[in-house]
Amino acid sequence: MIIDSHGHYTTAPTAHNEWRESQLDAFLTGQAAPAYPTITDDEIRETIEQNQLRLLTERGADMTIFSPRASAMAHHEGDLAVGSSWARACNDLIARVVDLFPDTFIGVCQLPQFAGDPLDAAVAELERCVGMGFVGLNLNPDPSGGRWSSPPLTDRYWYPMYEKMVELDVPAMVHVSASCTPVFHATGAHYINADTTAFMQLLQGDLFGDFPALRLVIPHGGGAVPYHWGRYRGLADMLKKPPLATHLMQNVFFDTCVYHQPGIDLLFEVIDVDNILFGSEMVGAVRGIDPTTGYYFDDTKRYVDALDLSDVDRTKVYSGNARRVYPRLDASLRAKGL
Amino acid sequence: MIIDSHGHYTTAPTAHNEWRESQLDAFLTGQAAPAYPTITDDEIRETIEQNQLRLLTERGADMTIFSPRASAMAHHEGDLAVGSSWARACNDLIARVVDLFPDTFIGVCQLPQFAGDPLDAAVAELERCVGMGFVGLNLNPDPSGGRWSSPPLTDRYWYPMYEKMVELDVPAMVHVSASCTPVFHATGAHYINADTTAFMQLLQGDLFGDFPALRLVIPHGGGAVPYHWGRYRGLADMLKKPPLATHLMQNVFFDTCVYHQPGIDLLFEVIDVDNILFGSEMVGAVRGIDPTTGYYFDDTKRYVDALDLSDVDRTKVYSGNARRVYPRLDASLRAKGL
Numbered sequence: 001m002i003i004d005s006h007g008h009y010t011t012a013p014t015a016h017n018e019w020r021e022s023q024l025d026a027f028l029t030g031q032a033a034p035a036y037p038t039i040t041d042d043e044i045r046e047t048i049e050q051n052q053l054r055l056l057t058e059r060g061a062d063m064t065i066f067s068p069r070a071s072a073m074a075h076h077e078g079d080l081a082v083g084s085s086w087a088r089a090c091n092d093l094i095a096r097v098v099d100l101f102p103d104t105f106i107g108v109c110q111l112p113q114f115a116g117d118p119l120d121a122a123v124a125e126l127e128r129c130v131g132m133g134f135v136g137l138n139l140n141p142d143p144s145g146g147r148w149s150s151p152p153l154t155d156r157y158w159y160p161m162y163e164k165m166v167e168l169d170v171p172a173m174v175h176v177s178a179s180c181t182p183v184f185h186a187t188g189a190h191y192i193n194a195d196t197t198a199f200m201q202l203l204q205g206d207l208f209g210d211f212p213a214l215r216l217v218i219p220h221g222g223g224a225v226p227y228h229w230g231r232y233r234g235l236a237d238m239l240k241k242p243p244l245a246t247h248l249m250q251n252v253f254f255d256t257c258v259y260h261q262p263g264i265d266l267l268f269e270v271i272d273v274d275n276i277l278f279g280s281e282m283v284g285a286v287r288g289i290d291p292t293t294g295y296y297f298d299d300t301k302r303y304v305d306a307l308d309l310s311d312v313d314r315t316k317v318y319s320g321n322a323r324r325v326y327p328r329l330d331a332s333l334r335a336k337g338l
Numbered sequence: 339m340i341i342d343s344h345g346h347y348t349t350a351p352t353a354h355n356e357w358r359e360s361q362l363d364a365f366l367t368g369q370a371a372p373a374y375p376t377i378t379d380d381e382i383r384e385t386i387e388q389n390q391l392r393l394l395t396e397r398g399a400d401m402t403i404f405s406p407r408a409s410a411m412a413h414h415e416g417d418l419a420v421g422s423s424w425a426r427a428c429n430d431l432i433a434r435v436v437d438l439f440p441d442t443f444i445g446v447c448q449l450p451q452f453a454g455d456p457l458d459a460a461v462a463e464l465e466r467c468v469g470m471g472f473v474g475l476n477l478n479p480d481p482s483g484g485r486w487s488s489p490p491l492t493d494r495y496w497y498p499m500y501e502k503m504v505e506l507d508v509p510a511m512v513h514v515s516a517s518c519t520p521v522f523h524a525t526g527a528h529y530i531n532a533d534t535t536a537f538m539q540l541l542q543g544d545l546f547g548d549f550p551a552l553r554l555v556i557p558h559g560g561g562a563v564p565y566h567w568g569r570y571r572g573l574a575d576m577l578k579k580p581p582l583a584t585h586l587m588q589n590v591f592f593d594t595c596v597y598h599q600p601g602i603d604l605l606f607e608v609i610d611v612d613n614i615l616f617g618s619e620m621v622g623a624v625r626g627i628d629p630t631t632g633y634y635f636d637d638t639k640r641y642v643d644a645l646d647l648s649d650v651d652r653t654k655v656y657s658g659n660a661r662r663v664y665p666r667l668d669a670s671l672r673a674k675g676l
Contacts, residue, residue: 148484148521183486188538188573192562193531200526220569224530224562230598231558234624234635235526260568266604286572297572 006279007064067108076145154205171215187285195223221258255279264303344617345402405446414483422450492543509553525623533561559596593617602641
């Protein structure tokens with residue numbers, strides 16, 4: 001079984017995206033948001049069958065841990081109430097995808113977060129989504145959209161979320177959204193910077209001393225971290241922290257959203273195989289075909305298949321680690337005899 | 339000949355650093371800054387001989403392209419006048435190091451930059467320093483210190499500096515300074531993020547269409563870029579830019595400040611050898627010994643030595659590329675018969 005741990009509903013029906021626009025327009029003009037539109041099951045089926053499901057089949061993966069489009073979370077738009085309605089709409093749409101394709105998708109939720117506001121609404125939405133069968137959440141370390149106005153992930157500001165995550169036994173993928181500054185291109189700078197930043201925040205703190213059962217997935221292959229693994233080992237030493245293996249790597253996981261073979265080779269050379277989850281971010285940030293290979297840049301399964309891994313390790317990367325990090329996914333699969 | 343392209347005077351005499359503190363104190367209380375202290379040649383000699391020169395000799399390199407301590411540039415402190423005095427003091431100290439050790443060090447200057455202010459003072463200081471024999475400059479893409487309030491490097495705001503650089507035939511290393519936000523650890527997040535951000539800004543624009551002779555060095559092995567080289571190739575394609583080889587890589591160079599062998603291996607696997615300059619950032623960000631090798635993390639010469647490079651390519655990385663990117667360094671060496 002091959003589980004893609006990182007997929008977003010980037011192909012949601014047009015009516016969903018148009019409602020978001022009208023919701024934000026209504027906010028800006030002080031009006032009530034319009035009613036959420038009717039979207040038929042067929043419309044949802046079509047957006048999935050022509051995109052994620054087609055590519056999953058073509059590439060030979062079995063299922064995707066599926067969440068709303070990351071760049072469209074846009075926590076910096078509107079206010080917390082607007083973000084709460086938007087998160088509910090996005091998560092309800094994910095739940096419908098999962099209902100329509102229960103063997104192929106399982107849900108991860110978007111949270112209502114607004115920079116400076118407490119996390120109560122986010123905690124409540126997480127509980128609601130787990131009640132619908134979701135198995136994890138996307139946590140935005142910078143809901144300001146590139147202004148970085150929130151405290152580091154090790155700050156007690158975030159603890160109510162971590163407490164709920166531990167209680168529900170769900171992990172978070174640390175994932176920013178759109179950038180509202182021209183300085184940071186979203187998928188080319190802001191995403192990767194956020195991954196690097198999150199890891200360094202965790203390195204400086206002792207979050208897993210307080211939450212030994214907490215699990216965080218840092219996507220996009222861990223940002224710059226594996227490439228600079230010596231720098232991070234050295235900084236841990238300079239900051240008098242324990243070695244990374246014990247300080248962070250019981251609780252932090254990277255995915256394989258690295259879009260060329262040398263990057264995947266490096267990832268597996270420096271990061272323990274127990275900490276790597278297969279992922280593609282498909283259909284996502286980079287949609288073209290690599291002229292040097294003739295295959296899609298984000299067909300990360302090809303890169304993983306090309307590694308000289310034992311069967312045991314390959315199973316870990318393709319399914320075992322995801323089932324361990326997302327226990328509710330594991331329970332769901334077991335209930336199906338998988 | 340082995341040229342370390344990336345060294346900072348991180349071991350400057352205490353009196354120099356204390357003056358900076360008193361200068362900032364004076365600014366905050368509305369007083370005039372005290373006179374710059376007397377620092378003897380022997381004091382400078384001692385700080386160099388016990389540190390950079392000792393390590394250069396131990397590691398087997400010949401000279402360093404030397405600039406003021408990057409984290410102490412702190413362009414966000416004080417105002418432009420304060421920053422101008424500080425840049426002059428730092429650059430004058432570098433000039434004295436070069437005068438005392440002319441065969442071992444050559445200068446790169448710090449600029450007076452203040453977020454939102456024009457670059458006239460920076461251009462003037464660059465001209466002054468080149469007049470003293472400096473061969474390049476450090477350009478801070480975020481003089482706000484982590485707030486990222488300046489426009490992208492492709493914005494016309496920066497053009498007066500690029501025009502002067504082309505006129506003087508000097509390259510810039512794109513190098514941020516301290517972070518004034520707890521979100522970004524300076525050497526573990528802000529530096530690496532800035533490298534990644536700068537590259538993506540250049541990818542989005544067409545700066546080298548306007549300045550075909552401009553040369554920019556992105557330090558720390560190019561941030562996250564080589565690890566995510568497929569992502570950047572794919573984004574160039576999505577943004578309808580030319581391939582990176584022609585769009586950027588005639589003008590952009592990376593150094594070898596990557597502190598473990600797998601990272602250096604990847605750098606050389608994906609980046610053309612003509613674009614890689616040997617550098618260590620010594621004495622710098624990571625000062626300890628790697629327990630897995632028994633050698634200093636930042637002894638990057640070991641990693642480069644371990645590569646299977648031809649003599650021609652090794653010479654490029656160790657000196658030829660630096661002499662090409664910094665023509666005034668080349669002229670200085672030629673004048674010495676080197």
